[in-house]
Amino acid sequence: MGRKGRKLPLIEQVEVIDIGAEGKSVARKDDKVIFITHAIPGDIVDIQVNRKKKSFLEGYPVKYHKLSPDRISPFCEHFGVCGGCKWQHLPYEKQTYYKQKQVADQLQRIGGLGAEDIDIMQPILSSPENKYYRNKLEFTFSEKRWITKEEMKPGVTIEDRKGLGFHIPKMFDKILDIQNCYLQPEPSNSIRNWFRKNTADVDYFNIREQTGLMRNLTVRTANTGEVMVIVAFYEDRKKHRETLLSAFVRDFPQLTSVMYVINEKANDTILDQDIILFHGRDYILEKMEDLEFRIGPKSFFQTNSEQAYFLYKTARDFAGLTGSETVYDLYTGTGTIANFVAGLAGKVIGIETVQEAINDAIENSKRNNIINTVFLTGDIKDAFSPDLMKEHGRPDVVILDPPRAGVHSNVIENLINAGPEKIVYVSCNPATQARDIKLLMGYYKISGIQPVDMFPQTHHVENVVLLEKTENDLHPGTEG
Numbered sequence: 001m002g003r004k005g006r007k008l009p010l011i012e013q014v015e016v017i018d019i020g021a022e023g024k025s026v027a028r029k030d031d032k033v034i035f036i037t038h039a040i041p042g043d044i045v046d047i048q049v050n051r052k053k054k055s056f057l058e059g060y061p062v063k064y065h066k067l068s069p070d071r072i073s074p075f076c077e078h079f080g081v082c083g084g085c086k087w088q089h090l091p092y093e094k095q096t097y098y099k100q101k102q103v104a105d106q107l108q109r110i111g112g113l114g115a116e117d118i119d120i121m122q123p124i125l126s127s128p129e130n131k132y133y134r135n136k137l138e139f140t141f142s143e144k145r146w147i148t149k150e151e152m153k154p155g156v157t158i159e160d161r162k163g164l165g166f167h168i169p170k171m172f173d174k175i176l177d178i179q180n181c182y183l184q185p186e187p188s189n190s191i192r193n194w195f196r197k198n199t200a201d202v203d204y205f206n207i208r209e210q211t212g213l214m215r216n217l218t219v220r221t222a223n224t225g226e227v228m229v230i231v232a233f234y235e236d237r238k239k240h241r242e243t244l245l246s247a248f249v250r251d252f253p254q255l256t257s258v259m260y261v262i263n264e265k266a267n268d269t270i271l272d273q274d275i276i277l278f279h280g281r282d283y284i285l286e287k288m289e290d291l292e293f294r295i296g297p298k299s300f301f302q303t304n305s306e307q308a309y310f311l312y313k314t315a316r317d318f319a320g321l322t323g324s325e326t327v328y329d330l331y332t333g334t335g336t337i338a339n340f341v342a343g344l345a346g347k348v349i350g351i352e353t354v355q356e357a358i359n360d361a362i363e364n365s366k367r368n369n370i371i372n373t374v375f376l377t378g379d380i381k382d383a384f385s386p387d388l389m390k391e392h393g394r395p396d397v398v399i400l401d402p403p404r405a406g407v408h409s410n411v412i413e414n415l416i417n418a419g420p421e422k423i424v425y426v427s428c429n430p431a432t433q434a435r436d437i438k439l440l441m442g443y444y445k446i447s448g449i450q451p452v453d454m455f456p457q458t459h460h461v462e463n464v465v466l467l468e469k470t471e472n473d474l475h476p477g478t479e480g
Helices: 092-109 188-198 238-251 305-319 336-344 355-367 386-392 409-418 430-440
Strands: 010-019 025-029 032-036 044-052 056-066 136-142 163-167 175-177 214-221 227-233 257-262 276-280 284-288 291-295 326-330 347-352 373-377 397-400 422-427 444-452 462-469
Touching: 010 032, 010 056, 010 092, 032 044, 092 430, 092 444, 136 175, 163 188, 188 214, 188 238, 227 238, 238 257, 238 276, 284 305, 291 336, 291 355, 305 336, 305 397, 305 422, 305 444, 305 462, 326 336, 336 347, 336 355, 336 373, 336 397, 347 355, 347 386, 355 373, 386 409, 397 409, 409 430, 422 430, 430 444, 430 462
Parallel strands: 032 056, 227 257, 326 347, 326 397, 347 373, 397 422
Antiparallel strands: 010 025, 010 044, 025 032, 044 056, 136 163, 136 214, 163 175, 214 227, 257 276, 284 291, 422 462, 444 462
16 A cells, blocks of 8 residues: 555556666656566566655566566575575576676766766676675574465464574564575585574574574685684573584584674674684684785675685776885775785775774784785774875875765865875775766776676676876875
8 A cells, every 4th residue: 555545556567678776677667667676677577566756666576477588597495585696587697787787877877977988897707606605694593583485374383483594684573594595605504504403492582572592693714715603692601502512613623713702782793792712713814816814703804705806906907006106095994905905005004994904904914924004993084184194195096995885075075185196996886986986077087997796696796996187187185
């Protein structure tokens, strides 16, 4: 029902023609755009509208009259219910086609780029692996799991309501029990299934009542073969905890790190909690070229290790370093890009808001005998300032890798004033990237665009843009 009880329309026999932002498919009816889920271009469907706006409608298919010739069978039993891997019904080459198109559309529509700018875009770097590509997954224990359609059929008895898996989209208290996940390589599935089997007599977390022992399970794998497991308990029951973790270590002796946390807060995040080592060491190692990166329980690292290398390599190639440049790496995280480019730079200054991440960045420089990096903690919009540049020098190159919200307007203003020769903008959200680039146009021109697919089976795409200072020097801070 719509507003004030009005019934929203059923629109019949509509052909799906495109895929738009956020991965929703696009259809048109009477010059009105309809965004729909669970369909791909080429499908002809009846659409039940569930949201009506002045400029667009939203809905979902209730009947398929014709299936797209591009449609393939999803490989996962949880497809359509689980919130991940929503593009399994689309061939991988089509996924990358629409991702590249998404980048081009947003750079033109939001960023105001012309066709001549888009023409320099390189073909998207596809992921060699489109299954088992993630190096980190977090699962949630639930006392009351999601009940499937099959279990709702008459005569079906539900004996066990406990589940261990992923949140159902937009439902904070519903967990889908995952039997097999195609996102992370072994031993991820084996570890999750071990915990389900060996906690049958232990109470799981009830998010509404805030009770139960078992809360979350995080598995981190590395390209070195090292594995970290973090178990989050809601209650501090030492005997239960030690018995369970001792049995786990006995059955998985190959694990590099087993840690736990007692999280008694209302939310699941453990970044503000003490994470305690139970077995092994408190980090695992990733390798990239001849560098090693230490990954702790709170460390941020790109979740597709193989594609992260090509992402960072693109950023380094775009920077075009010759050995003498001063580079600022804003939103440096654990310093992965900063340390990755340091060998070709004169000096690299990395800035990040999270102190633990900066500690990791410093440690990663030490581990790799890198002596030309400086890492600073602070809010980028305040820390990247004229005073900082007086101390460390004006940047020749600035690398940006902000969160999805993009770059703060203060940072854009300080970038324009600093006037680096090059800006390399790495983004996980081409829409906010396009918005920010538009603010830099006139001062900078686009010299390179390289999309990278980090997340197969989803609509998400990373994009790297090279901006070079224009010959008409408009930068306020470059005199003298």
